[in-house]
Amino acid sequence: xxxxxxxxxxxxxxxxxxxxxxxxxxxxxxxxxxxxxxxxxxxxxxxxxxxxxxxxxxxxxxxxxxxxxxxxxxxxxxxxxxxxxxxxxxxxxxxxxxxxxxxxxxxxxxxxxxxxxxxxxxxxxxxxxxxxxxxxxxxxxxxxxxxxxxxxxxxxxxxxxxxxxxxxxxxxxxxxxxxxxxxxxxxxxx
Amino acid sequence: xxxxxxxxxxxxxxxxxxxxxxxxxxxxxxxxxxxxxxxxxxxxxxxxxxxxxxxxxxxxxxxxxxxxxxxxxxxxxxxxxxxxxxxxxxxxxxxxxxxxxxxxxxxxxxxxxxxxxxxxxxxxxxxxxxxxxxxxxxxxxxxxxxxxxxxxxxxxxxxxxxxxxxxxxxxxxxxxxxxxxxxxxxxxxx
DNA sequence: GTCTATACGAAGATAGAC
DNA sequence: GTCTATCTTCGTATAGAC
Numbered sequence: 001x002x003x004x005x006x007x008x009x010x011x012x013x014x015x016x017x018x019x020x021x022x023x024x025x026x027x028x029x030x031x032x033x034x035x036x037x038x039x040x041x042x043x044x045x046x047x048x049x050x051x052x053x054x055x056x057x058x059x060x061x062x063x064x065x066x067x068x069x070x071x072x073x074x075x076x077x078x079x080x081x082x083x084x085x086x087x088x089x090x091x092x093x094x095x096x097x098x099x100x101x102x103x104x105x106x107x108x109x110x111x112x113x114x115x116x117x118x119x120x121x122x123x124x125x126x127x128x129x130x131x132x133x134x135x136x137x138x139x140x141x142x143x144x145x146x147x148x149x150x151x152x153x154x155x156x157x158x159x160x161x162x163x164x165x166x167x168x169x170x171x172x173x174x175x176x177x178x179x180x181x182x183x184x185x186x187x188x189x190x
Numbered sequence: 191x192x193x194x195x196x197x198x199x200x201x202x203x204x205x206x207x208x209x210x211x212x213x214x215x216x217x218x219x220x221x222x223x224x225x226x227x228x229x230x231x232x233x234x235x236x237x238x239x240x241x242x243x244x245x246x247x248x249x250x251x252x253x254x255x256x257x258x259x260x261x262x263x264x265x266x267x268x269x270x271x272x273x274x275x276x277x278x279x280x281x282x283x284x285x286x287x288x289x290x291x292x293x294x295x296x297x298x299x300x301x302x303x304x305x306x307x308x309x310x311x312x313x314x315x316x317x318x319x320x321x322x323x324x325x326x327x328x329x330x331x332x333x334x335x336x337x338x339x340x341x342x343x344x345x346x347x348x349x350x351x352x353x354x355x356x357x358x359x360x361x362x363x364x365x366x367x368x369x370x371x372x373x374x375x376x377x378x379x380x
Numbered sequence: 381g382t383c384t385a386t387a388c389g390a391a392g393a394t395a396g397a398c
Numbered sequence: 399g400t401c402t403a404t405c406t407t408c409g410t411a412t413a414g415a416c
Contacts, residue, residue, distance in 0.1 A: 023305075024216070025216065026216030026301060103300075107301055110301065112216060124358040124360075153368065154348060157348045157350075160347075161348055161349065165350075181375075
């Protein structure tokens with residue numbers, strides 16, 4: 001029988017990811033994670049010997065993996081379907097939180113990464129993985145590697161930038177329009 | 191004769207902008223601003239009655255205005271020249287700081303805006319102004335308003351997202367490639 | 381306009397009981 | 399595995415002298 005510990009730990013990581021998305025690294029305090037997850041204070045250094053830093057890194061890693069699996073699920077399909085899924089993930093998050101959330105990886109990258117050992121490496125790794133998976137989808141459809149990399153870079157840049165704009169504008173319009181533009185580009189390239 | 195105050199105040203705003211770009215909102219502490227600007231501690235609440243919050247908002251406003259003037263300077267020229275200038279501004283910042291800086295408006299948007307009254311409004315205003323100016327450049331070249339807005343939105347989203355990726359990757363490649371892709375799109379549209 | 385000193389609160393981390 | 403108490407550090411803000 002699965003120990004309750006696993007649930008508690010997972011709830012804490014989930015809470016950290018939410019906080020990171022919503023309030024950035026600085027807002028992802030231990031107290032806030034406890035309040036949101038309902039986990040007991042005594043669990044912090046039990047499940048996360050690395051303390052708050054580990055909590056933050058684990059949360060980013062989890063979201064990174066989740067998105068990676070989502071892109072993998074589009075293997076064999078049209079690249080634009082992967083783009084749609086990717087955008088849909090962020091659109092749902094934006095709407096669900098009334099435009100108060102964004103990408104936790106971006107949040108860590110632009111705020112506080114230098115304070116957390118290993119954060120730069122993790123952020124770079126997650127972005128590189130996402131981009132590599134998009135690139136692979138494109139080369140599978142006959143796009144040259146060079147062009148595929150450039151397009152994947154554009155897809156990642158534009159969607160992530162759009163999520164920031166959506167938040168500011170309190171609307172999904174920036175993301176919707178970006179996806180429309182990118183879809184045409186992807187269709188033309190493949 | 192201009193009082194020395196003006197210099198001190200400007201240096202403090204500059205320092206705040208640098209800190210925001212580099213360490214995000216949380217890292218933009220009063221102590222850090224003082225250390226970086228060399229301003230005397232007694233000046234803080236003299237020049238900024240609103241304290242740290244005002245310092246942060248003033249810094250974002252200043253960068254917003256600077257970029258706005260840069261886009262205005264391209265009036266009458268090709269839209270891609272405005273894009274080049276825009277990208278060059280961020281590229282210089284990235285290289286000058288060894289990829290430790292990014293857009294301070296993005297930094298405020300994704301980290302800590304909810305803690306600072308008026309921050310959301312200012313962020314939305316700055317982004318909207320930038321996008322409106324790009325849109326105007328495009329309509330001036332005969333692009334339909336609807337298409338111009340979509341392209342301006344893509345330009346803004348992609349460049350801002352690319353700056354984040356540049357930082358993570360410690361390279362200007364993401365921004366360079368995005369600019370190349372966008373340049374073609376702008377040329378084709380105009 | 382600028383200085384020092386200080387009040388106040390928030391947050392990370394640890395110790396030691398249960 | 400979980401709890402409480404506490405240490406320490408840091409950051410904002412204010413008071414009052416110069």
